[in-house]
Amino acid sequence: MNTVRVVGTGLLGTSVALGLTSRAASPTRVLLSDPSPTALALARDLGAGEIDDGTTEADLVVVACPPDVTGQVVLAELAAHPAATVTDVASVKAGVLDAVLAAGGDAARYVGGHPMAGRERSGAVAARGDLFLGRPWVICATPKNDPARLDAVVAMALALGASVVTMSPADHDQAVALVSHTPQVVASLVAARLQGAPEDAVTIAGQGLRDVTRIAGSDPTLWAQILSANAAPVAAVLRAIRDDLDGALAALDALAAERDVPAHGARGDLARLVAAGNLGRERLPGKHGARPTAFASVTVAIPDEPGALARVFADIGQAGVNIEELSLEHAPGRAVGLVELSVLPAARERLERALAEHGWQVVG
Amino acid sequence: MNTVRVVGTGLLGTSVALGLTSRAASPTRVLLSDPSPTALALARDLGAGEIDDGTTEADLVVVACPPDVTGQVVLAELAAHPAATVTDVASVKAGVLDAVLAAGGDAARYVGGHPMAGRERSGAVAARGDLFLGRPWVICATPKNDPARLDAVVAMALALGASVVTMSPADHDQAVALVSHTPQVVASLVAARLQGAPEDAVTIAGQGLRDVTRIAGSDPTLWAQILSANAAPVAAVLRAIRDDLDGALAALDALAAERDVPAHGARGDLARLVAAGNLGRERLPGKHGARPTAFASVTVAIPDEPGALARVFADIGQAGVNIEELSLEHAPGRAVGLVELSVLPAARERLERALAEHGWQVVG
Numbered sequence: 001m002n003t004v005r006v007v008g009t010g011l012l013g014t015s016v017a018l019g020l021t022s023r024a025a026s027p028t029r030v031l032l033s034d035p036s037p038t039a040l041a042l043a044r045d046l047g048a049g050e051i052d053d054g055t056t057e058a059d060l061v062v063v064a065c066p067p068d069v070t071g072q073v074v075l076a077e078l079a080a081h082p083a084a085t086v087t088d089v090a091s092v093k094a095g096v097l098d099a100v101l102a103a104g105g106d107a108a109r110y111v112g113g114h115p116m117a118g119r120e121r122s123g124a125v126a127a128r129g130d131l132f133l134g135r136p137w138v139i140c141a142t143p144k145n146d147p148a149r150l151d152a153v154v155a156m157a158l159a160l161g162a163s164v165v166t167m168s169p170a171d172h173d174q175a176v177a178l179v180s181h182t183p184q185v186v187a188s189l190v191a192a193r194l195q196g197a198p199e200d201a202v203t204i205a206g207q208g209l210r211d212v213t214r215i216a217g218s219d220p221t222l223w224a225q226i227l228s229a230n231a232a233p234v235a236a237v238l239r240a241i242r243d244d245l246d247g248a249l250a251a252l253d254a255l256a257a258e259r260d261v262p263a264h265g266a267r268g269d270l271a272r273l274v275a276a277g278n279l280g281r282e283r284l285p286g287k288h289g290a291r292p293t294a295f296a297s298v299t300v301a302i303p304d305e306p307g308a309l310a311r312v313f314a315d316i317g318q319a320g321v322n323i324e325e326l327s328l329e330h331a332p333g334r335a336v337g338l339v340e341l342s343v344l345p346a347a348r349e350r351l352e353r354a355l356a357e358h359g360w361q362v363v364g
Numbered sequence: 365m366n367t368v369r370v371v372g373t374g375l376l377g378t379s380v381a382l383g384l385t386s387r388a389a390s391p392t393r394v395l396l397s398d399p400s401p402t403a404l405a406l407a408r409d410l411g412a413g414e415i416d417d418g419t420t421e422a423d424l425v426v427v428a429c430p431p432d433v434t435g436q437v438v439l440a441e442l443a444a445h446p447a448a449t450v451t452d453v454a455s456v457k458a459g460v461l462d463a464v465l466a467a468g469g470d471a472a473r474y475v476g477g478h479p480m481a482g483r484e485r486s487g488a489v490a491a492r493g494d495l496f497l498g499r500p501w502v503i504c505a506t507p508k509n510d511p512a513r514l515d516a517v518v519a520m521a522l523a524l525g526a527s528v529v530t531m532s533p534a535d536h537d538q539a540v541a542l543v544s545h546t547p548q549v550v551a552s553l554v555a556a557r558l559q560g561a562p563e564d565a566v567t568i569a570g571q572g573l574r575d576v577t578r579i580a581g582s583d584p585t586l587w588a589q590i591l592s593a594n595a596a597p598v599a600a601v602l603r604a605i606r607d608d609l610d611g612a613l614a615a616l617d618a619l620a621a622e623r624d625v626p627a628h629g630a631r632g633d634l635a636r637l638v639a640a641g642n643l644g645r646e647r648l649p650g651k652h653g654a655r656p657t658a659f660a661s662v663t664v665a666i667p668d669e670p671g672a673l674a675r676v677f678a679d680i681g682q683a684g685v686n687i688e689e690l691s692l693e694h695a696p697g698r699a700v701g702l703v704e705l706s707v708l709p710a711a712r713e714r715l716e717r718a719l720a721e722h723g724w725q726v727v728g
Binding site: 116119128130131133134135136138165167171174175176178179180182183184185186187188189190191192193194195197198200201202203204205206208209210211212213214215216217218219220221223224225227228231232234235237238239240241242244245246248249252253255256258263266267268270271272273274275276277278279280281283284285297301304305306307308309310311312313314315316317318319320321322323324325326327328338361362363364 | 480481483485492494495497498499500502529531535538539540542543544546547548549550551552553554555556557558559561562564565566567568569570572573574575576577578579580581582583584585587588589591592595596598599601602603604605606608609610612613616617619620622627630631632634635636637638639640641642643644645646647648649661665668669670671672673674675676677678679680681682683684685686687688689690691692702725726727728
């Protein structure tokens with residue numbers, strides 16, 4: 001990996017370039033390309049690499065352009081750089097491979113990838129060399145791949161600090177349909193219901209609704225591209241959800257009419273739905289990829305002012321308690337913040353004692 | 365509010381009792397009642413009040429028992445304490461009022477309430493006198509209410525530090541169907557899909573799925589009670605969601621078949637769904653009940669050890685930057701934590717400079 005060409009200097013492409021150029025151990029020469037001269041110059045000015053003038057051949061090409069043109073660009077790069085390994089970062093993978101195979105592209109040299117990283121801001125200006133640190137990077141090996149080409153792409157992801165996960169393009173697309181694309185659609189469906197909500201109703205909304213709808217703030221154009229590129233796998237998951245939803249509706253309808261007709265089994269149906277959610281939720285890996293631990297949670301009220309978090313965490317640190325998870329909650333109409341701290345169950349008592357000793361108000 | 369009788373010494377009842385007995389300014393005498401002698405003695409031992417021996421009449425009765433028996437218990441308390449104001453804390457309100465009216469209970473003295481507070485743990489042992497601090501407490505006034513009775517219930521909620529929101533029982537039930545009960549069902553539906561997921565798929569799950577499914581860990585029995593008590597309003601919201609979902613499925617099916625038949629307008633339909641979610645999400649109030657502000661976000665990598673959070677927040681506090689929201693992210697397979705800090709946009713540069721000066725690794 002002596003020379004890497006990055007095609008597309010948006011958030012992901014520029015982050016890859018910055019990560020590779022800034023490695024102290026073995027710096028890589030990065031050649032930048034983008035159809036927008038402004039975006040290209042910006043990435044260069046940020047230190048992401050040099051503008052590709054066509055005089056140097058790259059060993060590895062990273063295609064980081066919008067998902068709806070990735071297939072064509074990968075094909076063009078395979079043709080223009082007949083010795084290079086070509087990878088991409090698009091969030092749907094089977095379609096890119098299909099495009100390569102359908103056009104007779106060199107499938108031995110194309111190894112698709114998908115770094116599970118992003119930011120709410122976009123463009124080169126939001127790029128970070130460490131964007132991929134500790135994040136999964138899916139590499140989609142295929143039987144046609146030259147093993148040395150696969151190794152080169154894996155080495156790049158590892159060089160950027162990512163955790164490599166290999167799976168087939170079809171398995172990848174089904175996995176992201178389940179863990180990323182469907183949750184996006186569902187969050188949007190729930191949030192869309194709030195459009196016509198009375199003011200009082202949104203006033204009493206709590207953390208649960210905020211969590212369920214957080215990703216509903218995403219970019220509509222980008223998501224229309226992603227969802228349409230992965231239409232069949234997303235539809236399959238959504239259809240299964242709709243079947244369960246129809247079951248819940250039948251139970252609720254029976255309960256709403258219970259004064260007239262006994263709703264046999266309806267409560268059980270609802271309880272089973274929530275219990276199935278419990279089991280599914282437990283499948284999610286916990287911190288550092290380990291099995292989930294049931295953390296104990298402690299909520300502290302703190303004044304809403306600079307330095308307050310510092311003071312509370314200093315007191316916690318002194319007590320030798322490690323915080324596993326934390327979140328800052330809203331306190332409507334009050335000038336206090338509520339910080340929810342999750343710790344190992346064995347550490348809860350020590351944490352509560354330390355907080356009380358330092359005069360912090362533990363509220364839950 | 366000289367003497368308050370609390371019926372049901374679980375999490376909410378014991379928290380109300382603790383909050384009222386511990387007020388330094390004007391302590392209230394609290395009489396405790398519970399069908400379980402053990403739960404009752406535990407609440408007393410925690411300092412929540414004295415066991416009600418029937419010799420003192422309360423001014424105010426707070427019914428804090430499971431939702432499926434609240435109506436009956438409110439009726440019994442109205443009859444047994446003919447001078448007292450009676451309120452409850454059940455999360456669905458129209459059914460309780462209906463039970464009072466249907467049995468000819470004294471509706472002038474019954475004022476329903478619903479504190480929007482809870483914990484993941486339950487029972488008296490998890491109770492906190494400050495559980496309601498800064499949380500909304502819905503008071504369901506009805507035309508039949510004696511104004512002085514309404515005032516007494518409002519005064520109690522304010523004494524516990526809550527923000528009072530008044531609405532009719534029907535409006536309340538529709539509001540919680542939208543902002544609490546439907547999100548719970550949808551989170552359970554999404555989480556339930558993970559039950560059969562391949563191990564690789566859950567490995568690459570990110571923060572989005574974790575957020576959407578966080579509340580899917582809730583208690584099935586309690587939620588079967590809540591959903592069945594609010595069946596019609598929840599069904600109405602879920603049916604609207606299902607209609608939008610059918611629209612999304614039609615668009616996805618058209619896109620999946622696009623090789624054979626052009627999918628006219630399908631991308632637009634998906635983009636419009638995500639855009640509708642953007643608009644709905646913007647309805648949620650921001651910090652302290654204010655309009656939402658677009659915060660700037662900065663992510664810092666920190667070592668996973670006691671004191672690390674203290675050091676980073678000490679450095680932030682020194683720079684005079686106020687953190688508006690924060691969350692600790694998982695870094696699968698790595699011994700670092702990623703802390704995402706949200707600050708006012710104007711403070712971002714100062715925050716990033718302060719972090720860099722102190723040697724923190726800003727990764728996003």
